[in-house]
Amino acid sequence: MTQINNETLLILRGHLLIEEQLQKIIDGAFQNPNALGNLNFYNKQKIVKAIKGNIDPDPLVWDSINKIRKLRNDLAHKIEINDLRGRIDDIIAPWNNSDYIAPFGLGSGRSARLRSVFSFICGILSSL
Numbered sequence: 001m002t003q004i005n006n007e008t009l010l011i012l013r014g015h016l017l018i019e020e021q022l023q024k025i026i027d028g029a030f031q032n033p034n035a036l037g038n039l040n041f042y043n044k045q046k047i048v049k050a051i052k053g054n055i056d057p058d059p060l061v062w063d064s065i066n067k068i069r070k071l072r073n074d075l076a077h078k079i080e081i082n083d084l085r086g087r088i089d090d091i092i093a094p095w096n097n098s099d100y101i102a103p104f105g106l107g108s109g110r111s112a113r114l115r116s117v118f119s120f121i122c123g124i125l126s127s128l
Contacts, residue, residue, distance in 0.1 A: 006111050007088055008075060014118035015041070015072040018065060021125035022048050041069055052128045060094055061124050064117065067091045085110065092117055 022044040027033045029051045039047070045065060049056065056062075071087050081087070092113045 007084065007114065010111060010114050010118070011068065011072055011075060011088070014114070014121075015068055017118060017122050018068065018125065019044060021122050025051060025125065025128060041072075045069070048125075048128075055128060057124045057128065058098075060098055061121055063094070064091055064121060088114060095120065 019041050022041070025048045026036070026039075026044060030036070036047070045062075049062070067087070068091060071081075071084075071091070074081050088110060092110070095113075095117050
């Protein structure tokens with residue numbers, strides 16, 4: 001069996017943190033959010049985009065969330081992930097020169113940079 005590494009856990013936990021922020025936005029937008037039933041991550045993402053359409057964050061945020069969602073789903077449903085590190089790098093790379101990161105930097109090492117990306121995404125979502 002494949003050993004679970006730090007980056008795998010970061011993806012799983014980061015995905016949960018993003019989902020929590022999406023749920024908070026939904027909860028604040030509806031009088032009875034429970035009437036929506038059990039929503040999966042993708043549906044929560046679409047509802048938040050519909051709610052916040054006029055103050056949509058940078059497309060980089062949604063692109064990253066899509067990549068994270070797809071990678072998390074692969075981690076949950078496949079035993080082996082081809083090019084896990086490459087896919088993580090693909091999530092991180094667009095943030096290297098973004099206006100969000102420039103004043104702070106991403107940190108060194110893949111795990112530190114991945115944590116920074118999750119922090120920025122959650123911060124941006126919490127500000128909507």
